[in-house]
Every structure is written in structure tokens, then in C-alpha cells.
Amino acid sequence: MKHIDVHGMYFKDLNQIIRLSKDQHIELKDVEGQRYIGCGLSGKVIDIYGTPGNALGACLDGTQIIVHNNAQDATGDTMNDGAIIIHGSCGDAAGYSMRGGKIFIRDSAGYRTGIHMKAYQEKQPLLVIGDRAGSFLGEYQAGGTIIVLGLHQDGKPPVGYFCGTGMHGGKIFLRCDNLPRDLPEQVVAQTAMEEDLKEISAPIEEFCKAFSLDKDAVMQQHFFVLTPNTSNPYKQLYTYV
Amino acid sequence: MAINYLYPDYEVIRNQQRCINCRVCERQCANEVHRYDEELKMMVSDESKCVNCHRCVALCPTRALKIVKTDNTFKENANWTGEAITDVYRQAGTGGVLLASMGTPKNYPVYWDRMLINASQVTNPSIDPLREPMETTTFLGQKSAKIRRNPDGSINTKTTPQLKLSVPVMFSAMSYGSISYNAHKSLALAAQKLGIFYNTGEGGLHEDFYQYGPNTIVQVASGRFGVHPGYLKAGAAIEIKMGQGAKPGIGGHLPGAKIVGDVSKTRMIPQGTDAISPAPHHDIYSIEDLRQLVFMLKEATNYEKPVIVKIAAVHNVSAIASGVARSGADIIAIDGFRGGTGAAPARTRDNVGIPIELALACVDRRLREEGIRNNVSIVIGGSIRNSADIVKAIALGADAVYVATSALIALGCHLCRTCHLGKCNWGIATQRPDLVKRLNPEVGSERLVNLINAWNHEIKEMMGGMGINSIEALRGNRLMLRGIGLTEKELQILGILHAGE
DSSP: OEEEEEETOOHHHHHHHHHHOOOSEEEEEEEESOSOTTTTOOSOEEEEEEEOOSSTTTTOEEEEEEESSOOOTTTTTTOOEEEEEESSOBOSSTTTTOOSSEEEESSOBOTTTTTTOOOBTTBOOEEEESSOBOTTTTTTOEEEEEEEOOTTSTTSOOOOSSTTTTOOEEEEEEESSSOOTTOOTTEEEEEOOHHHHHHHHHHHHHHHHHTTOOHHHHHHSOEEEEEEOTTSOOOOOEEEO | OOOOOOOOSEEEEEOTTTOOOOOHHHHHOTTOOEEEETTTTEEEEOGGGOOOOOHHHHHOTTOOEEEEEOOOOOSOOSSSOHHHHHHHHHHHHHOOEEEEOSSOOSOOOOGGGGEEEOOOOSSSOOOOTTTSOOBOOEEESOOOSSOOBOTTSOBOOOOSOOEEESSSEEEOOOOBTTBOHHHHHHHHHHHHHHTOOEEOTTSOOOGGGGGGGGGEEEEEOTTOTTOOHHHHHHSSEEEEEOOOTTSTTOOEEEOGGGOOHHHHHHHTSOTTOOEEEOSSOTTOSSHHHHHHHHHHHHHHTTTOSOEEEEEEOOTTHHHHHHHHHTTTOSEEEEEOTTOOOSSEEHHHHHHSSOOHHHHHHHHHHHHHHTTOGGGOEEEEESOOOSHHHHHHHHHTTOSEEEESHHHHHHTTOOOOSOGGGSBOTTSSSBOOHHHHTTSOHHHHHHHHHHHHHHHHHHHHHHHHHTTOOBHHHHTTOGGGEEESSOOHHHHHHHTOEETTO
16 A cells, blocks of 8 residues: 655646556545646545545546545546545535546535436446535436435425436435425425335445445435426427528 | 518529439438428428528539528518517517527627738748748747846756647647537547647547547536546646637527437436526636636646646626636637527627627737736637638637637538537538538548648748748737728727738
8 A cells, every 4th residue: 555645746747646556446645725636547545535636537447536534626526437536525416427437525515516427338337425515406407317315304395495406317316205396397306215215225335334324214215206207308499591 | 460470581492404303302301301202203392491501402413402591571671670570579489588599690890801911012022931930929928027047057948848739730729529420430539640739628538539639628607517537637738718709698508409429428417407607607606716727637647748728708808818818717718709609598699798809909018017927828729711711710829719600611611500409411510420420521621621720821921021031930920911991989999900000
């Protein structure tokens, strides 16, 4: 295992050291907002202490990143494969356009989480948030699964405004008793049935294991599942000149 | 009640004395205009379906066909033209947004045609490019403002990544999906043969075309379709698409019906789902955010590839370009409002944006004034029609140009402007296998190579005429241009004198 004391190191230098390192496991101490950690990287395990900067694990391609603190904006932007596990909260636009791999956020996430997530064949991205997400969760979602557990929300909707706006694929699971009041007409919300719960059982188990939570207690609560409304899709009417 | 009848725009004129009923026109027309009438024993046509693409005209073995504009007319009115009236009819009948393809056909000023090029007489000898060396090789990327030396005094020649072009021309972005496999292959093959670059557009890169990577620019747009580390590393450069000249301010939408087979695989989204590129990149709300994406792409590719930021020419383009030049991007591509598209709302295409000539002139001036012109190369597009347009563009400050419509015309496009119907009879803007195979990539690439080589000869000829033997000496050399029939204000923006001055 390679240890790096990061402090005020320039992000370019830090990322170059990580890229060239032959060690499979890398531990970063005292990270002070350096951007792009693990960008495009495959086949490594990176433990981060301190606060990583924006675009952590962007274009990630199979590396596992564990953040023992909060993360900032654009975590896992256009991520392709691998895992990002955050023992804390993260900023805006986590998982923007991610097409594979998984992101686990123990606490809360900011605006525009999981927007434009997409899936194709074996590439099925997964994003799980322990507590709450900000507005525009899953905006333009085209595929993959987003789960928001609302662990400290007492059954209130664990999302902000405009959840699922523009959604045309994939699924959003919300663990709560009432739905957000402003769901768009193009999204259908239903109580998650046995079949749906079975689908998220393994991801939630993994999430609970990562953060030492009681899975049974998590699963006992009511879940909604949000999917695109196929009978009322977003549609622009065209006429041709 | 109003009767929603739109008289066909064209008439199919068939010279029955010449027609031999061979039915070629019928087989060639994907719009199903022509058919053989068994009772009449002759070919008949339904001109209401005709888009005037000239496929039948070009293939009729006896030249029996021609397409003419109908002389059916509304009562003449300079304000309420026939087009203005029928647009209202169309929208009243459907409630739909008017959709159109290719660059705007409206009669806006073309400034290229109002600029004249200089030539040498007596004092500065002109050069014969056939007999003397003439350099059109162009490097795109950041240029260091000062010479750096190594400790031993030798010059440090290490530069940021550059694109080397044998001619200052590249094929601009057209996605696989908007154009066919064979059209993409033609462009890729030609780029390779010419030592230039073609651009994937936002639809990903087909696995068969990774072999042309050294001559490929891969695009990253707001939808991020087909974008993964392997894709980013496959190309010679990465282009972030912020805007497009034909439709500034709006995104893209490839309908699910066109996401079939290999298009689905290349975009990495399931068949039949809509491919939506939102109007903005949702991680970019400022120049600082743009800088974040630029460096994210550089980090993902180990700083080995230049990053291009493509913007549409809009009113405050010079301020935007100034921001882009400070974002860490290596190249700015500016797309003028006459640029083409596979589909755009007609009102946006015809009314939003500004001409590329003015955009180029003001961006180049702004970057020079701010002392950051060397931070970036400038590539412009949006209706470059010939080599004279290129010479004028370079004299106005461009490093290279992007062409797409001219390239498609070289492949057989007849500018019928109905790409959005997906029934291109020339095998370009279609995914129908029977139509795609009409375009032979070997022949297509040869025609593209011919076109660019011919332009290169003409560029050299005009440079030689000016007594210039290197394209570098033409760049930003506005003294080589004079305006004709332009106002004081237009001359001031273009930074050129009027003819006779």
C-alpha cells in the first residue's frame, strides 16, 4: 500500500503520482480539495482522508474510491465502472451522466444528483443515498437505479423540488410515506411491491454493509418506485417545412 | 372551416417521348413519388411527396425528368409571402413546431462575398506554387508566447499537445445516427488520406472506426452519449460541444425510432429510447465549470490530447470566447448561424445567432486586445463553401476551418433540406440499409480527397498571388482583404478597409 501525504500538493502532480503508482492500494492523507482524484482510473483502491475536490472519480473506469469524509461537486461525473463510497455527504451533480458502477453516499447529496444517468446492456449504474437529496434528483434520467433512503427524514419525502423532471428511463426508489408534491406528469409513482423490493435488496444490503447499518430496519419502511410514464412521454410535436 | 391544403412546392416534369418506362425513378425514390400505371402503360408521379433531391433526375438514363418550382402562387404580397402563409397553415393544422434541416436558406448577407483578396504587383513578387515551396501545414493548439530554454541553452521544444493538419480544413461534427455508417466511413477514410481530422459528433464512435483514431476528433456533448475512457483515448483530440451554429441555445433530440441496431450500440443506449442532449451541460454554469470539464477530460487522457470547445456564434461571442480562451481549452471552434444541422426548429435556425465572418473578426480582435490570442487556436465553421472562403477566413484570423455541408455535397447531397425525414436518397442522412448502401465509402472518400486537394491548390494559388508562401503569414493578415459594398460599421467590425482605400 502506498501512503501519500497530500496537503497543498497541486492536483496535477497528485493525480500523476496516483496514475504512475504501481501499488494497487493507495491511501491519501490530508487531502485539501484536490480535484479529479482517480479520474479515468481503473483497477485500483484509493482511500481518501480529508476532503477531495470536485470531479472526484470522474470517468472512473473500475477503481474503488472510499472517502472517509465529505466529497464535493461532480463526484463520479460520466463514471463508467467501479465504486465510490462516501462516509459523509457530497455536493451537487454527483453521478452526472454515469453509465456504470456505483456510488454510495452515507448522508446527503446536493442538487442534480444522478442527472442524465443512463444504462446499456450490462452497464447498469447504481446510486444510493442514505439520507436526502437536493432538487432535480434524477433529472433527464435515461437508465440505471437511484435509491434515496431518507434515514433521518421520519417518512418525509427525502428529495427537493423537481425530482425526476425529464426522466425517460431507469428507476428512482424513495423510502418515505408521502410522495414529493411536485412530481411531473411524465413520471409514475407507485408503492414498491415485492418484486421491486427484491430488485433493491442486494444493493441495499451492500450499502448497509458499507456503513454498518441494519438492513432489516431499512427495508421495513415504505418505498415508492418512480418510473417514466410511457403513456404520457415528453413529446415535441413537429411539422415539417 | 378552413381547408388545410398545401399545394406541392415542385412539379415533376416527365418528357413522355423520352421516358422508356424503365422504372429506375420508381426504385430510386424513397419518398415514393414515381409509380408505373398498368392501365395507362406509363410512369406517373405524385409531386406532393417530392423533396427535390434530384436522385431520379440524376439517374434517369434518358434525361426524361426535371423538377421545377411550381408557378402556382398566392396573390402576390411582399410581406405575406407564400412561405409565410403556408407556415401558418402547417402550424394551425398540427400544433407542431416547424422542423427543418441544413443551414438557413434565408437571404442574409454573406460577408465572404463582400470581401476581395489582394494580389502582388511589381514591388512584392508573386509566387508560382507549382514551382516553388508553399506551406499550408497548420498546427492547432496553445502557442507559447516566449521561447523557453533548457539549462544547457538549447531551445525547449516541448509543447502542449497539437493537431497537425496538412491543409487548414477539418470535417466538422456529424453524429452517427444523424448520418449513415457509410457517410462516416467516407469522412474517416478521407481524413486519414488527407492528413486532417473528422469529428464523431455526439453519437459515440462506432467500433469499426477506432482504427481511424489518429484522424478522429471525439465529441463530448451534454448527453454524453457513447462517452467512456476508451472513447476519449481513441481520438486525436476531444471536443466539448457547448453550442451549434444552426441551433444556438437548444439541445438535440434523436427520436427513439432512429436509435436502432448499431446506432443504439454506438450511443450506448437501448434501442428505441430517445437520445436527448439537454440544451446546457448540467455541470457547466460558468467559465470556471467549463474549466473543470476541460481539465477533467485532460486528466482522463493524461494531458495527451488537445481539448476543443465548440460554441455557436451569438451576440456576445467575443466575451464568451475570451472566457473559453482562459478555461484551459487548446482550441475554440466557432460555428456561424448559416451552419448546417440534421434537424433544428426552423425558427431557431433562421433567426438565432450571427454570421461567422463577423463573429470571427470580433473574437480574433478581442483575444488579441486581451493578449490571449496565443492561448488558443481558432477554428471556424458555419458555411465555408470554397477555397476563397477559407483564404478570407484565415486572413480574418482563423487558424483553420470546419466544413460539413460542402463535404456532404461532395458525397452526393443535393441540399434538399429534408434530413429530418430519414429517407435520404443519397445514402447520407438515413439509417435505412437499402439507402445507406447507395453511398460507396471508397468512392465517397475519393471525392472528399479530390475536393480538399483541389481547394489546397487554390489556396496556394491565391497565397502565391499575394506573394505569401506560408499560411502562417496569411493568418490575421487583414491588409490582404478589402470590403465591397459594406458600410462603415461593417468594415469596422471586420477590421478591413474598403476596396479603393
